Amino acid sequence: MTNSSTPTGYDVAVLGGGVAGCVLAARLSEDPGRSVCLVEAGPDHGPRPADWPRKVLDARALPRDDVWERHGAAHRIRARILGGSSCINGAWNTWGSHADHAEWTRAGGERWSATALEPYRLRAMERMGLRAVPDDELSVWASAALLAARDLGHEEVDMAAPGPPGCGRPLLNAVDGLRFNAAFAYLDPATRSRPNLTILGDALVDRLDIRSGRAHGVRVVLGGRQVTLTADTYVLACGTFGTPTVLMRSGVGPAAHLKEHGIRCEVNLPGVGADLSDQPGVFVPLSPTRELNAALAAKEADGKLYVSRMLIRAASAYCPDGSWDLHLLPTAGPPLFGGLPPGQYEAGVSVFLMKPASRGHVRLRSADPAGPPEIAPALLTDPDGRDIAIVRSGLEQVEELASAMKSLAAPRAGTPAHALPDDELRSRVGTYWHPVGTCAMGPAGDPRAVVDGQGAVHGVAGLRVVDASILPTVPAANTQLPVLAAAEMLAEALTT
Ligand SMILES: Cc1cc2nc3c(=O)[nH]c(=O)nc-3n(C[C@H](O)[C@H](O)[C@H](O)COP(=O)(O)OP(=O)(O)OC[C@H]3O[C@@H](n4cnc5c(N)ncnc54)[C@H](O)[C@@H]3O)c2cc1C
Secondary structure (H helix, E strand, C coil): CCCCCCCCCEEEEEECCCHHHHHHHHHHCCCCCCCEEEECCCCCCCCCHHHCCHHHHECCCCCCCCECCCCCCHHHCCECCCCHHHHCCCCEECCCCHHHHHHHHHHHCHHHCHHHHHHHHHHHHHHCCCEECCHHHCCHHHHHHHHHHHHCCCCECCCCCCCCCEEECCEECEECCEECCHHHHHCCHHHHCCCCEEEECCEEEEEEEEECCEEEEEEEEECCEEEEECEEEEEECCHHHHHHHHHHHCCEECHHHHHHCCCCCCEECCCCCCCEECCEEEEEEEEECHHHHHHHHHHHHCCCCCCCCCEEEECCCCCCCCCCCEEEEEEEECCCCCCCCCCCCEEEEEEEECCCCCCEEEECCCCCCCCCCEEECCCCCCCCCHHHHHHHHHHHHHHHHHHHCCCCEEECCCCCHHHCCHHHHHHCCEECCCCECCCCECCCCCCCCCECCCCEECCCECEEECCHHHCCCCCCCCCHHHHHHHHHHHHHHHHC
């Protein structure tokens, strides 16, 4: 499937073939006069879904084969495959609040406003074939949660558009249980047949050659050999965990940290790898009744059991009026990790903090491109304790919702989750898998800024970053659709 013509001398080299990378490669190669090379560390399974691993297609579960670390902690999960994390994710699509756009326009200018991004949001939705959750994919649990949410005063809203808080179903890039990933959507057979597009799978980006404030080439490990690929413009799209490590290996990052690893500092940018932001979540398990287990078993036998198909955008006491800072997510089905005896399922409700204040980091453990980086999400660690207070407030709302559904699953004995001591709450925290912020955009004068509003790296000509890492704050949403829309917008910005 890979076009392996001589890997050098392109107009644009897109480094990282994930969600943003697939958008960039497709849009930039629309002009037949522009040669584009897409470089992805993971495999390219080609244009025909029939040639892809079954697990990657099955939208009923989160596959964990095509990832960077098979046995790492949950917060380290990231895809290594053409199509990126859209091949292993929940295929949910939601949009954030007006507060997100206010934060992004402050950092990157008007192109990040809700109005300016709107055409790109619509373009991405169309290309990904997004559609609403059909009725027959709602389990008894999801249907009961929708009714309970309405009874508790949550209005039904469009989850994939800017708007008020409320409840509803997300939009899906999955049809009849098949996950339609960004590689299918953007690198379809017609796009792949363009003579000006080269796709290199199983090609690991090591580092860029940066001298005198310009990118001159990129070192790639391809078929066990080191090759140098050249282009007029390099666009990094290796994701929130991958992109800062490539920059640091290339000598762009915090000078002291580069020195620790014997890397010559070309541009001192302290923001590279800093300010990692992800949405923490706590799951409240309930005890399913025999009736709920039987209903879920029947749904599974029918091939239509999806663990979650509705959500609530809810507000804590800390949230500005008209917005939301929590997602409440009722789930019922096989556990995400581990197993239960046949006919038994896990049911409960998770709360996710959508606008965390806590910040972590990504750093190198070594200068070896094959070595795993240090990833410290630092969830619920902000010094003011604001994040944990909002999670507690969300847990009270979870308990209220669960109480309204107790005929299907009973609350468990013991201290209610909202009243647990801080340490115990932190020990239960997981992630929503929406990390951003490690190459944040901002004006050149901002010491934490890595790129400008068009993704151009401060201090390096011919180098851009276009992926989730440039978002300075995580939206009050799942991040796939915002990243798709941002990549659509920045692909256009690159060519005009
Ligand atoms: C388990 C999980 C579940 C999720 N569920 C949802 C969901 O339901 N809805 C939602 O909206 N969002 C979800 N997300 C988040 C969403 O998938 C991401 O926000 C989105 O994929 C980010 O796009 P990206 O292009 O920045 O990175 P990615 O899509 O992760 O792509 C990065 C790509 O770069 C490649 N790469 C990295 N380093 C190198 C290198 N050195 N050389 C070559 N290639 C490299 C990787 O292999 C990968 O293909 C989920 C994420 C995960 C991990």
